[in-house]
């Protein structure tokens with residue numbers, strides 16, 4: 408292996424920088440050259456490469472975002488775009504790549520590797536959504552749930568002061584992991600996730616019964632991908648049948664930024680080291696994950712095809728404890 412490149416792709420996630428740092432420093436420790444590719448697959452197509460030294464990743468372990476920047480590249484979805492990317496990699500003697508991203512990034516990696524198997528690729532799960540099979544936690548998820556939890560704690564103060572019902576929408580286009588855990592951690596009255604069908608009448612009954620039992624404020628956490636159509640639509644419907652004054656907060660992109668938590672920094676570092684080691688062992692087409700505290704390798708195909716399930720017991724717990 409001559410040079411190992413690293414890029415970040417899809418939605419950024421806190422801990423990506425720690426992972427980039429680990430990849431670069433492990434590569435250099437093994438006397439290989441390290442290259443950063445800026446803006447994910449788009450930078451690969453445009454040849455936006457950066458020869459990285461140990462100092463290139465100094466003082467970034469604590470930073471959110473990604474120093475390599477990220478992109479959602481339409482060009483990489485085309486065979487012509489991927490051919491350009493391959494030509495640039497070859498011209499720069501890059502034969503090993505660590506891709507830090509989510510399911511879309513690994514879908515792209517799998518297609519690219521089928522077309523150009525001489526480029527070895529290993530993935531690190533970088534997405535706040537926690538929606539990849541083959542790991543208990545993705546990079547950025549722990550930070551995102553803590554950020555969302557703190558935001559909802561603040562909302563609870565004002566909700567309680569004004570006797571209001573809040574619908575709080577959290578990120579998760581296809582997955583409800585953020586909503587589930589943040590809902591439990593903030594004592595929400597209900598949590599709505601794409602993985603289970605939302606019964607609006609049942610929700611209205613629950614909120615009305617809470618109101619009758621002198622619960623002066625309530626929080627409903629809604630995953631953005633819930634089939635009910637999001638917090639605004641839901642609030643419009645519910646407030647027709649509920650005495651609470653109703654407000655909506657969309658937490659949005661604030662959940663993706665901020666300093667990574669300790670666990671995100673540690674996991675990202677561990678995964679970055681494991682990704683380089685896997686490439687040096689001749690592995691390709693696998694995602695690094697952490698299951699029960701151990702590093703595991705899962706083929707991209709499985710990581711993107713399957714989904715970790717939301718434990719139905721947790722949804723039940725929300726109901727019992729609220």
Ligand SMILES: Nc1ncnc2c1ncn2[C@@H]1O[C@H](COP(=O)(O)OP(=O)(O)OP(=O)(O)O)[C@@H](O)[C@H]1O
Pocket residue numbers: 416417418419448478479480481483484485508509510511512513514515516518533534535536
């Ligand atoms: N079918 C595909 N073919 C080629 N490239 C793809 C394909 N799907 C995704 N990609 C590439 O991967 C990039 C990242 O994918 P996507 O935007 O879905 O984010 P992600 O990696 O799933 O992260 P997140 O969901 O956390 O935002 C896309 O912008 C595209 O360049």
Ligand SMILES: O=P(O)(O)OC[C@H]1O[C@](O)(CO)[C@@H](O)[C@@H]1O
Pocket residue numbers: 417418419534535536578579580581631663
């Ligand atoms: O605004 P963007 O960058 O498309 O990102 C939104 C999406 O990215 C994610 O946050 C994951 O990074 C999803 O939960 C969300 O739907």
Ligand SMILES: [Mg+2]
Pocket residue numbers: 417509510511534
């Ligand atoms: Mg994704």
